[in-house]
Amino acid sequence: MYDFSSIINRHGRDSLAVDGLGDGTGFSPAKPREGFDSLPMWVADMGFATAPSVVRAIKQRLDHPIFGYYQPSDAYYQAIIGWQRERNGVQGLEPCHIGYENGVLGGVISALNVLCSKGDNVLVHSPTYVGFTHAVGNNGYNLVHSPLVLDKDGVWRMDYEDMERRIQEHHIHAAIFCSPHNPCGRAWEREEVLRAMDVFQRNSVYVIADEIWSDLLLDKNRHTPTQSVSDWARSHVVAFYAPSKTFNLAGLVGSYHIAYDPWLSDRLAKEGGLSHYNAQNVLSMHALVGAYSDEGQAWTDELCQVLTKNATYAYEHITKSYPGVKTARAQATYVLLLDCEQWCREHDVTNDELVRRGWDVGVTWHDGRLFECPWCVRLNIALPFSQIVDAFDRMDKYVFV
Ligand SMILES: Cc1ncc(COP(=O)(O)O)c(C=O)c1O
Incomplete structure (x- = not known):
């Protein structure tokens, strides 16, 4: 169509x-x-051209030619809540759990700033997204890689023992969990996410879940939101999402985080707001509402x-x-x-x-x-x-x- x-x-x-x-x-x-x-x-x-509903939403907003200061609309929050419910089965999501981020990478760094002090080691799987390598290193943290392993059936797997060993050896208390995984293309199954979270929980590791790819599922694969697998995960994971990847809107800028725990949520809002650069653009807000629609x-x-x-x-x-x-x-x-x-x-x-x-x-x-x-x-x-x-x-x- x-x-x-x-x-x-x-x-x-x-x-x-x-x-x-x-x-x-x-x-x-x-x-x-x-x-x-x-x-x-x-x-x-x-x-590919973005969805027609995105272009329509931006055009409609352009018809009203004043672009002054504003606050995110209720429609913005409801669009995210609806999208997360329909696509990911997320229940209980409220506006207070959602926080705007210019970009997912910037959000990941804000989260590290909240959870770590400079020079801390951070766990991530390898192969890994180059953005993590640059952004995390440039901001004064050390990435420790736990290699994914291609099993005999040609499926990339986490090595839970290796993760735990590295966490303990390097005194790690924050991990970046890329789900689905770029560049390995894995949509982690619920049991896999749960096992990874068990490792993190046992070792007091907070988790930054980068779920920017979660809408782009191939075949019959499903996405398991990291925060959904346990009560612990709900309160110790901050998750990042963006319509930019799904709808080809990177040039418009606009992502968001979900954090259920009030401590995490408050700290993230504070850290993300410090520079005053982490500010939403009215056209990208309308783009999200157009994107996260039935069309x-x-x-x-x-x-x-x-x-x-x-x-x-x-x-x-x-x-x-x-x-x-x-x-x-x-x-x-x-x-x-x-x-x-x-x-x-x-x-x-x-x-x-x-x-x-x-x-x-x-x-x-x-x-x-x-x-x-x-x-x-x-x-x-x-x-x-x-x-x-x-x-x-x-x-x-x-x-x-
Ligand atoms: C895993 C992952 N995270 C983050 C990003 C970048 O997101 P943003 O442009 O919102 O910072 C990308 C872009 O390719 C990505 O693959």
């Missing part, structure tokens, strides 16, 4: 993904060789089907055509992690050469080393299906040869 197949030209229209290519020395991939256009498969936004739900359901089709095609193509490249069947998110170590060793290709081969032909993927995952590449598949097919054609011809 919605258009997820048109290729929209984003050049010159405020897009890092297409206009932010560099020389490949920093965060952004290099530009392709002459003769190739770029398929933006790196930064985590989508090549937004229908749009998201369709988006998830499109992403499932893309992810399935990618998984089947990789496992059939690139022996030696390992990847898991993604359960959530729109990023895929390809572990190319065996393939590279068998073909005498270096890590740099692998990454460069993709960039040269416009497969602008992300270098896995950014995600604490050498020999890997991360592929954003939130593009029209025809571009996914195009990307794999190029990989067949120029990369995995």
